[in-house]
Amino acid sequence: MTQKLVIIGAGMAAGRVLDHLTDAQKDGESADWDVTLFNSEPRGTYNRIMLSPVLSGEKTYDDIVTHDADWYDAKGVDTKFGVKVTEIDRAAKLVRGDDGSEVAYDKLIFATGSNPFIIPMPGHDLDGVIAYRDLEDTQEMMSLTSAQKAVVIGGGLLGLEAAxxxxxxxVDVTVVHLMGHLMERxxxxxAGYLLRKALVDKGxxxxxxxxxxxxIGENGKVKALMLDDGTELPCDKLVMAVGIRPNIALAQEVDLACGKGIHVDDQLLTSDENIFAIGECVxxxxxxxxxxxxxxxxxxxLAKVLQDEEATFVNREVSTKLKVTGCDLFSAGDFAEGDDRDDIVFRDPARGVYKRLVLQDNKIIGAVMYGDxxxxxxxxGMIKDGTDVSDMRDTLIFGPAYQGGSSSDPLSAVAALPDDAEICGCNGVCKGDIVAAINEGATDLGAIKATTKASASCGTCTGLVEQVLAVTLGDEFVMPTAQSVCGCTDLTHEDVRRLIKAQELKSQDAVWQELGWKTRNGCHVCRPAINYYLLADWPLDYADDPQSRFVNERKHANIQKDGTYSVVPRMWGGITTPDELRAIADAADKYDVPTVKVTGGQRIDLLGVKGEDLPSIWYDLNQAGMVSGHAYSKGLRTVKTCVGSDHCRFGTQDSTGLGIKLEKHLWGSWTPxxxxxxxxxxxxxxxxxxxxxxxxxCVDSGYEIHVAGAAGMEIKGTEVLCKVATEEEAMEVISAMTQIYRENAKYLDRIFKWVDKVGLDWVKEQIVDDLENRKALADRFEISQSVYRADPWAEHAKDKANIYQPLADLTLEAAE
Structure with a gap:
């Protein structure tokens, strides 16, 4: 007989309960539970652990969704997203929502999670003071620009990830931490010092x-944080990341037994025999x-209990394995100092590696590791088991591969791990779980992710999972050497580029057919890449396919989080005129543009343009002589300049003039x-x-050309490619550099990533040492420009239907 189950909350705890319940249901069987899910957030389950990569731009929200609306529909779960539970009638066994709904239950699960703690200091309720807990908090931080400042209170994991x-x-970020070093728990x-140093190195x-x-506030908005020594830290946003408190308000209203959290027994049962609780609220x-x-x-x-199976929850000791801002950290046990304890410490400052083991009575009781x-x-595992380390003390710090004085087997460390050794901390997966999955047929990383969820979250444990595969499968396991373009093919980007040229494949259909694509027309991952490779390699033969471009490139504008668009007209070398400024001002007034901003690339950005106004605003700007700044494209964005020798007493050359020439030469070119x-x-x-x-x-003797710098999610100084004496030589070298990057790089690799793969020496051989090849590259760039360069705003300014007609079969999301 099917029973009614109501779940309050759609966090990771609730999602995992539903995973277990639905996985246990055999095909063709009716469900044991008729499930209704309430969630005050207007969405399903997403991986909160991965909000940090969303904030930094490494992932999108869609990448971290684990249970979307389609998943719930497929599993028969009735969802009430954006509905807050206002009342529970325990006697009648009814749950009521703020939308007026009323749902009966046989069993009820509280999965209400936790609330961020807000320090009740003066000004805590000002606009701009936020926590870091959910998607809305993340989006608030993502709204900041590079011209703004933020202060983060809290030097724990969440605070540092926010920073x-x-x-x-x-964003200019300051972290304020009460304790003497970061992440003191x-x-x-x-180790805290090394982490601090790494953060400072990141700015x-x-x-x-x-x-x-x-x-401190001004006009109701946060303006600064004042410390007790009188220091004021200006900020446009203040993030509090100082801890969480179980969300028990609703449970207290219905008189469930509560302390710090909702009291539960070993079966997660509350003081009501029909109500369970799980997660951060318990x-x-x-x-x-x-x-x-x-x-x-x-x-x-809990899933087993709901299926009438015997199960007991035991709060096991856990280790902490984290990746904070690209730095690997591990800690477990007790690492405080004491007279009855010994330390074994390993330091390698050059590599930024620190390891410390705390021993008591020849047993490891604590471990701290940074960098490795x-x-x-x-x-x-040795901490949990209380292993006597007397016989291996001399080599203990070097790990299991060195016990017995040998490091000949790099997999010996993994082979030595017991089955209960935790491999994936995010999902609580131990070695035994992975081995069992392998024995049941999961013989590659993708299958392991699907069956156990190991390596499916932050990815830190991916290498360890692959080593478990290697140890378990032996010669049958092939360690992946390179990632394929997508699931449509086993070929890498490099393979595809090579084969397109070698086999003279000049259309998407030819690629799908000749290279054995598993799908008829590719997918949202491979189509933009293949479109670009064909365009770059065969400019005279291949016609660009707009439907194989990301949404920003199709719309010729950057979509914003509220559905409006950003329009950036081109300003050659950062130079403008009064007429252009008047045209921008007129457009801003005419189309009610809410924000007009000077960008870091010396241009003016019109933010908040309605989609239906795009063709008209393009037309008006075109009439004033302005063209698209391609702020949305995989192509030339800006050429930033200083005033140079025309105005500056230090200027050695006409930097502004050269910048304008370069921008007019390179604009409109598509690049990886x-x-x-x-x-x-x-x-x-x-x-x-x-x-x-x-x-x-610019130097006295000419021009020093640099390449492969970065100032975004990764920060890297450029390397000197060469020095030339004339503007003409500089133009040719830069054209050749752009073309060799276009012809050889993997799609979505910036120049610095590509140069790191091929080596700067190889690039110099092609461009600096081989003058004939340099000219040929520059000539090929000219040919491509003559075919493809056009102003998309001018092409579509009066053709709204062409821009907004539905695109068949394919939706590509922005990859910015």
């Missing part, structure tokens, strides 16, 4: 032993929970990723040429 994510977007002082200001006193034997591993254990137990955490699971240039008139480098894809530093 790193905003810094990756160019997980790291000792030396983040860190203030430890700093006590927040007051949040208290079990005095413990509350913030890590996913024990919460997922709870989900497994590969042996963390092995040490953690966006392309940014700068020309500085002297070594003082006011145009910041040494962090661009291609940069020029």
């Amino acid at each position: 790193a994510g905003m810094a990756a977007r160019g 997980q790291l000792d002082e030396p 983040i200001t860190v203030k430890c032993s700093a006590n927040s006193k007051e949040i 208290e079990h034997n005095g413990d509350i929970f913030g890590l996913v591993a024990p919460i997922f254990d709870q989900a497994k137990v 955490t590969a042996d963390g699971s092995w040490f953690y 990723h966006k392309l940014k240039l700068a020309v500085s008139g002297c070594p003082r480098n006011c145009a910041e040429a040494t962090c661009k894809d291609i940069g020029v530093i």
Whole structure:
């Protein structure tokens, strides 16, 4: 007989319970439970652990969704998204929502999670003071621009991820932490120092032993944070990441037994025999929970209890394996100092590696690792088992591969791990789970992800999972050497580029047919890449396919989070005229543009343009002589310049003039990723040429050409490609550099990533040493420009239907 199950909350705990319940249901059988899910957020389950990559721009929200509306529909779950539960009638066994709905239950699950703690200091209720807990908080931080400042209170994991994510977007970020070193619960002082150093190297200001006193506001909005020593830290957004509290308000209203959290027994049952609780809202034997591993254990137990199976939740000791801002961290056990304890410490400053083991009575009781955490699971297993390490003490710090004095077998560490060794901390998956899945037929990483969820979240454990596969399968396992373009093919990007040229494939259909594509017309991942490769390799033979481009490139504008668009007219080398400025002002007034902003690339951005107004605003700007700035494209964005020798007393060359020539020469070209240039008139480098894809530093003797810089999510200075004496030579070298990048790089690789793969020496051989080849590359660039360069705004300014007609069969999301 089917029973009614109501779940309040759609977080990761609730999602995992439903996973277990639906996985247990055999095909053709009727469901044991008729499930209704309430969630106050207007969405289903997403992986909150991965909000940090969304904030930094590495992932999109869609990438971290685990249970979308289609999933719930397929599983027969009645969802009430955006509906808050206002009342529970325990006697009548009814749940009521703020939309007026009323749902009966046989069993009820509280999965209400936790609330962020907001320090009740003066000014905490100002506009711009937020927590870091959900998608809305993340989107608030994503709204900041590179001209704004943010302060983060809290030097724990969430605070540092918030800081790193905003810094990756160019925001000026300061972290304020009360304690003497960062992440003091997980790291000792030396490891905390290394983490702080890494953050400072990324441009983040860190203030430890700093006590927040007051949040200063202006006109109801946050303006600054004042510390107790009187220091004021200006900010446009203040993020509090100082801890969480179980969300028990609703449980208290209906008189469930509560302490710090909702009291539950070993079967996750509350004080009401028909109500369970799970996740961050519960208290079990005095413990509350913030890590996913024990919460997922709870989900497994509760699913079995609901299926009338015996199961008991035991709060096992967990290790902490984290990746904070690209830095690997591991801690487990007790690593405090004591007279009865010994330390074994390994430091390698050059590699940024630190390891510390805390021993008591020849047993490991604590471990802290920074930079190299590969042996963390092995040490953690020894902590849990109380292993006597007397016989291996001399080599213990070097890990299991060195025991017995040998490091000949790189997989010996994984082979030595017990079955209960945790491999994936995000999803609580141990080695035994993975081995069992392998024995049942999961013989590659994708299958392991699908069956166990190991490596399916942050990806930190991917290498370890592959090693478990290698140890278990032996010679039958083939370690992947390169990633295929997508699921439509086993070929890598490099393979595809090579075969397109070698077999002279000049259409998408030819690629699908000749290269053995598994799908008829490709997918949203491979089609943009194949379209680009064909366009770059066969400019005279291949016609660009607009439907194989990302949405921003199809719309010729950047879509914003509210559905409006950003329009950026081109300003050659950052130079404009009064007429152009008047045209921009007129357009802003005419189309009610809410925000007009000067960009970092020396242009003016019109933000908030309605979709239906795009063709008209393009037309008006075209009439004033302005063309698209291609701020949305995988192509030339800007050429930033300083005023150069025309005005500056330090200028050695006409940097502005060269910048304008370069931009007019390169604009409209399609490249594997966006392309940014700068020309500085002297070594003082006011145009910041040494962090661009291609940069020029003007010197007395001519022009120093730099390549492969980055100033986004990754920060990297340029490398000198060559020096030339004339503008003409500089133009040819940069044309050749752009073309060799176009012809050889993997789609969506910036220049610095591509140069890192092929080596700068190879690039110099092709462009600097071989003058004939350099000219040939520059000539091929000219041919491509003569075919493809056009202003899309001018083409579509009066043709609304052409822009807004539905695109058949394919929806491509923005990859910015």
